[in-house]
Amino acid sequence: MKSLCLSIALLLVTPAASAIAGELGGSRAAVNRAHRVARKNDFTFLRSAAHIREFVAAARLQRVVTTENFLLAGVSFPYARPAVKVFLQRLAADYRAATGERLVVTSLTRPISRQPRNASRFSVHPTGIAVDLRIPKNAANRKWLEQTLLALEDQVVLDVTKERSPAHYHVAVFPREYERYVASLTK
Numbered sequence: 001m002k003s004l005c006l007s008i009a010l011l012l013v014t015p016a017a018s019a020i021a022g023e024l025g026g027s028r029a030a031v032n033r034a035h036r037v038a039r040k041n042d043f044t045f046l047r048s049a050a051h052i053r054e055f056v057a058a059a060r061l062q063r064v065v066t067t068e069n070f071l072l073a074g075v076s077f078p079y080a081r082p083a084v085k086v087f088l089q090r091l092a093a094d095y096r097a098a099t100g101e102r103l104v105v106t107s108l109t110r111p112i113s114r115q116p117r118n119a120s121r122f123s124v125h126p127t128g129i130a131v132d133l134r135i136p137k138n139a140a141n142r143k144w145l146e147q148t149l150l151a152l153e154d155q156v157v158l159d160v161t162k163e164r165s166p167a168h169y170h171v172a173v174f175p176r177e178y179e180r181y182v183a184s185l186t187k
Contacts, residue, residue: 023150024146024149024150024160024161024162024169025161025162026159026161026162026163026170030159030161030172031120031122031123032122033159034122034124034129034130034159034172034174035122035124037124037129037172037174037177038124038127038129041175041176043081043124043127043128043129044127045112045126045127046109046111046112046126046127046128047111047112047113047126048111048112048113049077049111049113049114051111052077052079052109052111055079055128056079060081060128061079061080061081061109061128062079062080062081062082062085063078063079064078064079064080064085064088064105064108065078067089067092068096068102069089069092069093069095069096069102069103070088070089070092070095070096070102070103070104070105071102071103071104071105072105073104073105073106073134074106074107075105075106075107075108076107076110076114077108077109077110077111077114078108079108079109079128080108080109080128080129080131081127081128081129081173081175082175083129083173083175083176083178083179084108084128084129084130084131084173084175086178086179086182087131087158087171087173087178088103088105088131090182091103091148091149094148095141095144095145095148098144099136099138099140099141099144101136101138101141103133103134103145104133104134105131105132105133105134106132106133106134106166106168107125107130107131107132107168108125108128108130108131108132109125109126109127109128109130110123110125110126110130111126112126118165124172129172129173129174129175130170130171130172130173131171131173132163132168132169132170132171133145133168133169133171134168135162135167135168135169145169146162146169149169149171152181155177155181156174156177157173157174157177157178157180157181158171158172158173158174158177158178159171159172159174160172
């Protein structure tokens with residue numbers, strides 16, 4: 001009975017995999033779309049660690065800590081916009097329920113001064129709306145995560161790209177759109 005209730009709950013909160021039309025390849029258009037969302041929301045592109053600390057103190061970024069559903073691995077700045085934190089908590093809970101494993105987060109907010117060499121100049125990591133996720137080694141877990149992320153992309157609440165160097169899923173969450181989406185699930 002418990003597993004039946006869990007399955008029904010997952011169907012209610014996880015978009016149907018059959019609705020997937022997106023791709024994981026990413027594109028310049030996706031990068032530009034995420035950048036436009038950040039600009040439209042008037043999100044500041046944080047320049048330094050001190051700038052991040054200012055936003056944390058002003059509660060514009062929230063601290064993200066390891067939970068039973070996700071693990072922070074090598075995250076230098078464990079902070080995110082509130083909607084991104086909610087996204088991560090919900091996705092990780094669903095992932096754990098579906099796979100029995102924890103999601104692994106490898107990056108969150110990253111100031112401009114700490115962007116890697118291969119980062120796009122339009123990266124939204126400095127705004128706090130991006131999260132990088134480790135690609136699961138288990139094929140079934142990887143499929144579940146990809147289908148779920150692409151289904152959310154189809155809902156136009158985020159953009160997801162499977163990046164190669166280093167290998168991870170880069171997710172840009174659109175805060176207002178994601179908050180509306182979550183609110184629609186609880187009506």
